[in-house]
Amino acid sequence: MEYNFSETEKKWQDYWRANATYRASIDKSKPKYYVLDMFPYPSGAGLHVGHPLGYIASDIFSRYKRLKGFNVLHPMGYDEFGLPAEQYAIQTGQHPAVTTAQNIARYREQLDQIGFSFDWEREVRTSDPKYYKWTQWIFSLLFNSWYNNDSKKAEEISSLISRLEKEGNQKVNAANSEERIFSAAEWNGFDEKTKSDILLNYRLAFISEATVNWCPALGTVLANEEVKDGVSERGGHPVERKLMKQWSLRITAYAQRLLDGLDVIDWSDSLKEQQRNWIGRSDGAEVTFQIDGMNEGLLIFTTRPDTIFGATYMTIAPEHELVEKLTTSDRRNEVMAYVTEAKNRSERERMAEVKNITGVFTGSYSIHPFSGNKIPIWIGDYVLAGYGTGAVMAVPAHDSRDYAFARHFNLPIVEVVAGGNIAEESYDAKEGKLINSDFLNGLDVKDAIKKTIGEIEKRGLGLGKVNYRLRDAIFGRQRYWGEPIPIYYKNGIPQLVEAKDLPVVLPEVDKYLPTEDGEPPLARAKNWSYNGHPLETTTMPGWAGSSWYFLRYMDAKNENAFASNQALDYWKDVDLYMGGAEHATGHLLYVRFWTKFLHDRGFIAIDEPAKKLINQGMIQGRSNFVYRVKDSNKFVSYNLRKQYDVTDLHVDVNIVENDVLDIEAFKKWREEFAAAEFILEDGKYICGAEVEKMSKRWWNVVNPDDMVSKYGADCLRLYKMFLGPLELSKPWNTNGISGTSGFIRKLWKLYHKLDGRDLVWEVSNDEPSKAEFKALHKTIRKVEEDMERFSFNTSVSTFMICVNELTDLKCNKRAILEPLAIIVSPYAPHIAEELWSQLGHKESITKATFPQWKEEYLVESEFAYPISVNGKTRLNIALSLAFTKEEIEREVLNSEEVKKLLSGQPVKKIIVVPGRIVNIVL
RNA sequence: GCCCGGGUGGUGGAACUGGUAGACACGCAGGACUUAAAAUCCUGUUCCCGUUGAGGGAGUGCGGGUUCGAUUCCCGCCCCGGGUACCA
Structure with a gap:
């Protein structure tokens, strides 16, 4: 029987599901291994062929690790909250949960077809109240924590309060936005509101008034990494700077540890x-310059x-708090006009005008702390x-920016580090000897920095x-469409919803839009209150749920904790994290932050979420073109197109194979082409090709379903890996897929013999030959080495x-073919299971053990030495590997050739x- | 501008610490089987010159260097991809 992939693949997928083959549970007799794919956001378009690349690689690795005796945790779930679902809800009025569920169903169907070894019993979904209960719980923990710079970790807020009660905040060394210094007595005398405001300046989840990225089109603020080139990452809408009260997380407390x-x-x-x-760490110094004629300093x-x-000279930002004070009356009109204009400029305008130098003189001067000079x-x-x-x-x-500014406004330029040509440009390099610098003269930059800081500190x-x-x-x-923030306001003071009352469930609203007076959508909810007090109306950002999901997989159904200690102790951290590099400054920074925080507060032992991370490359689209002769319905083949005046049109890549157009399919593709005529070359219509982004627009989207139904999941898996190194971006091109498809057929044939026209199962129990053992064992060794360095191709x-x-050896020996099935199984699990069961095994091949290669089958007695003359290979001479250098030299020089x-x-x-080479130098 | 990657046949790519460049696969060419096609199998396939199946030369983006020997190491440039942008 020829190998029937569609039947076999379905059979084993059903078997795996029915037998919960990939269920993971704590087993202390085995070492654990945790393989995680980055959380997918289930978009409406479904998977395209680019998505599963990383999933396939991580799945292969998971399967390999199982065969190697590890207890593997390999889960999957969905990051459901996000802007696209909500934008769609606004347009259609459908609840985002409904469309999200539909998208997930489609994703799941597509994922299942590819034969992944996920433990679906651990699936998590961020919009499930059972999940976000714990997201809210972590938020509560952040609210109840402050960062102690002395102990270098987050601590319970009560430890801060008791210190404030005893000694005020003078000696408290915390990550905070509190500027006042107060004594214990003062603290104890503050009213409740004042205390709350002060504590907010210490809490790791806090409200602050800050300039934020406001996106009017999306009706929300955005985090820095959600803004690209002055427009929103999602949708590309303009973003403005706006001063707003906002919930924020004090990630800056962790800057050094994250580094x-x-x-x-x-x-x-x-x-x-x-x-x-x-x-962006930078080391330097803060120095106060006294302002001339004022009892005030300017801190730089x-x-x-x-x-x-x-x-x-000095320069301050238009938003600087001293602008008002520093502006002299004669300069007032000009300064105010400038400041107003600068403040109202949108982020995009500001960025567009980077090269435009603008500024205004305040009229005030400061006193240089060392020279005593007056500088504007x-x-x-x-x-x-x-x-x-x-x-x-x-x-x-x-400094090149100061240089440009000084040139523009004719301010003096004084060289203090020798080595550049400051008549031409600024000399920014940190190299050279100091000049014109009093006590620093003659020092190198490095030493001068040290000495200056010393002097600055000494003089206060x-x-x-x-x-x-x-x-x-x-x-x-x-x-x-996000997790409600578990906060309510009692007399204007933010309070946490009690842990026993979590989750605060996302309420139903009549419209997914802001209210008439600009309140967020949650303000539309009926009875949006807690014990009679109003609840917070903003929701958490898309990245909240994904900042800790890797922990939830360890114990996905726990109702008493985000995960049990037992599970956390056993699974610890992610051993291999697979995903795209686009999350570098968003998700991957936040998840590290939350991990360190939970570690500080004693909930987890680990301090980093993932030991190893691999970025899979992007799969680009490969578009095909047909060439229509102008003003006609005639299409000319690629290599003949230059003889005509043609327009190139994108053609659906799904009706093109190896750049040859399926003419009948093309005629059916669009009505207007039904009567198309063709000018062929060699009886074929050849299409042009180009690499572009994969997009519906370019007709170059290939989805995995089509590939699976045409070639099977095993073939798709093998082909994707065969395409090249995992990390590299490459265009998706089906041209080579017949190679891996042929491989699967050849593999199948090894276990069969040809009986007339039929393939009949035949595996013998004979002892394999030396050559057969060698073929197998060198494969085991190479595959194992490749696996360990993630070289799947x-x-x-x-x-x-x-x-x-x-095949050449006509090998059909069980002792060879059985281990072969095992080592292939991570890549092509369906055919491997089928072969395994036909070999007589009752249990899944996933329970087998990866074979050990044996040196004895690999030893060579001879080696064909390449003989080169002056580094250029001329011929090969086979010599015993037992020969010494001298013997080899003699043999080579005495050889007739x-x-x-x-x-x-x-x-x-x-x-x-x-064992390597002989080089003769003339 | 700055910071990371990366440039190898017609194509995807291989070459693990400097040691036979082009594994494997696609494509292409020729052949076998077939009434024919598909499928399958066999042979060839870096380029150039030459040819009886001899032989020779060049060659891993470009130019230099180190070395017996460089795709691999060093210096200088060019091109492509990604990130970032007044961060003091």
């Missing part, structure tokens, strides 16, 4: 680098304190309010200081080589690497 943690995890360099840049941050003698204070929008102190000492000679002008680019994460969204090649060799080759030329030197 340090990168050194201990095995993630790709590019991804770590992205996180490092996003966190600089990473180049060494250049302080080159500071010829300017306002410029190249200084950002949100970074550092919102003020800089401008050193035009050594400021402190050495580290700044981070990372901002606190805006957590509230003015949207419907080379494994597939190795299988092909093995099957080709065994080599003598002929050298034709008497003197040998200058001969390099012999036993």
